[in-house]
Amino acid sequence: MNPDRYAVIGHPVQHSRSPFIHARFAAQTGQSIAYSTIDATPEGFEAAAREFFAGGGKGLNVTIPHKEAAACLVDQLTPRAQRAGAVNLVAVRSGSLLGDNADGAGLVRDLVANHHVNIAAHGILLLGAGGAARGIIAPLLERKPRELIIVNRNVDRARELAQRFADLGPVRAMGYDQLEATPHDLVINATATSLAGTLPPLPPAIIDARTICYDLAYGKDGTTFSRWAQHLGCARSLTGLGMLVEQAAESFELWRGVRPLTDSVLRELTAQMHG
Numbered sequence: 001m002n003p004d005r006y007a008v009i010g011h012p013v014q015h016s017r018s019p020f021i022h023a024r025f026a027a028q029t030g031q032s033i034a035y036s037t038i039d040a041t042p043e044g045f046e047a048a049a050r051e052f053f054a055g056g057g058k059g060l061n062v063t064i065p066h067k068e069a070a071a072c073l074v075d076q077l078t079p080r081a082q083r084a085g086a087v088n089l090v091a092v093r094s095g096s097l098l099g100d101n102a103d104g105a106g107l108v109r110d111l112v113a114n115h116h117v118n119i120a121a122h123g124i125l126l127l128g129a130g131g132a133a134r135g136i137i138a139p140l141l142e143r144k145p146r147e148l149i150i151v152n153r154n155v156d157r158a159r160e161l162a163q164r165f166a167d168l169g170p171v172r173a174m175g176y177d178q179l180e181a182t183p184h185d186l187v188i189n190a191t192a193t194s195l196a197g198t199l200p201p202l203p204p205a206i207i208d209a210r211t212i213c214y215d216l217a218y219g220k221d222g223t224t225f226s227r228w229a230q231h232l233g234c235a236r237s238l239t240g241l242g243m244l245v246e247q248a249a250e251s252f253e254l255w256r257g258v259r260p261l262t263d264s265v266l267r268e269l270t271a272q273m274h275g
Contacts, residue, residue, distance in 0.1 A: 001032070005056060006255065009038040009049060010063035012195070017218075017241075017269060018061055021248045024268070025260035033256075045069050053092065059255045060090040061248070064192050067101075067131025074099030085164070086134040089251045100254060103132065104139030106247025107188075107216070107240075112143075114242045114266070117212060119143035122185035126150045127200050129157040129173075132216055133190040137161065141168035145186075151176055153200075181205035187229070189215040194223035207232045216240040220273050241273065242266055 008018040014037065022035040038060075040048035045066045050073075052060065062070040070087035071077065075096040081087050087099035111117040124145045126133055129152035141148060148171045152158035158173035165171050181203045191200055194217035207213065213229035215222075218239040222230070229237040245266045253259045 003032040003034040004058045005034050005036070005052075006059045006061075007036045007038050007052060007057065008061040008063060009040055009045070009052070009066060011039055011041050011045075011065060013037045013039045013063065015219075016063065017244060018248060020269065020272075021245055021265055022252060024265045025248070025252045028260050028265075029252075029256065029258045031256050031258070040066070042066070042069065046073055049073055049090070053097065058092050059251070061251055062088045062090065064132060064195065065130070067103075067135065071099055073097065080104070080138065083138050083165075084134040086131040088131075088135060088247065089254065091254050100250075101135040102247040102250035102254075103135030103216075103243070104137070105250055106243045106245075107136050107214075108139045108143060109246040110238075110240075110242035111214070114246075115236070115238060117186070119145050119186070122146060122212075124148045125184040125187045125206065127187070127189045127202075128152060128191035129154070129161050130190070130192070132192075134161065136188070136190065136216075137165045137171070138168055141165060141171065144169065146170070147172070149174065149184075151179055151200075176201045179203060179206060183208035183211055185211065187211060187213045189213070189217070189223075189225045192217075194219070194225050197224050199224055199228055204232050207234045209233055210235050212236045212238070214238045214240070216243060218244065218273070241269060245269065 019035045026033045067086040078100040081099045081101040084101045089100040091098045150158040150173045155175040162173040211234045215225045218241040226237040
């Protein structure tokens, strides 16, 4: 019997560690799956996704830049995906497509369980207002931070998000030119700048020796943002490797009905990335 087919779709996507993670999860839980990557431009996303499912594919992880488009692709949204207006996880359910968003759950679990960050004690500066940001705002606000500030080049997009989630806690929006040169407790980079090797236009004074910095992206030697934060002397500079593993576990459980353990997979992946 052929293994069930899954994939991650994005652009670019060749760097993704998702195939490795899901292979480890499958071996750990005795599941028979085949997991691949699909590189699709924004113009080709819908056709590529529909072709995958028409060919018998069982589920997709969705990464940059397709998370908002994926919310329009599916037939039904889970409450957290509907709230986010973005999808990072698609499953076949009774012949239709179900869209979910596990980004926020993955991020919060990585911050709280793996890095022991008490989100409730922090003011959060969130960089970006795209699909990646949309998926993490509600889970962060549910942890009762002191405040969450969304900063984005297009301030109208940031304001739309702030309004969308205002019922969950203190959240406001601004442009980069409005950022005050004062330190923040937790700075999360949800932009795609690290994939391009660039930085958002940030004043260095937003970081001091107490600031925890987290980039949703990851790389073998960190990311442009994480290295910049380290250079400025932040308390900790974290990348999204743990988030990737934790949200992958959420995906695997939705697809296969069994929850894999993440600790050993994260240790192995971290050793690979820094070896």
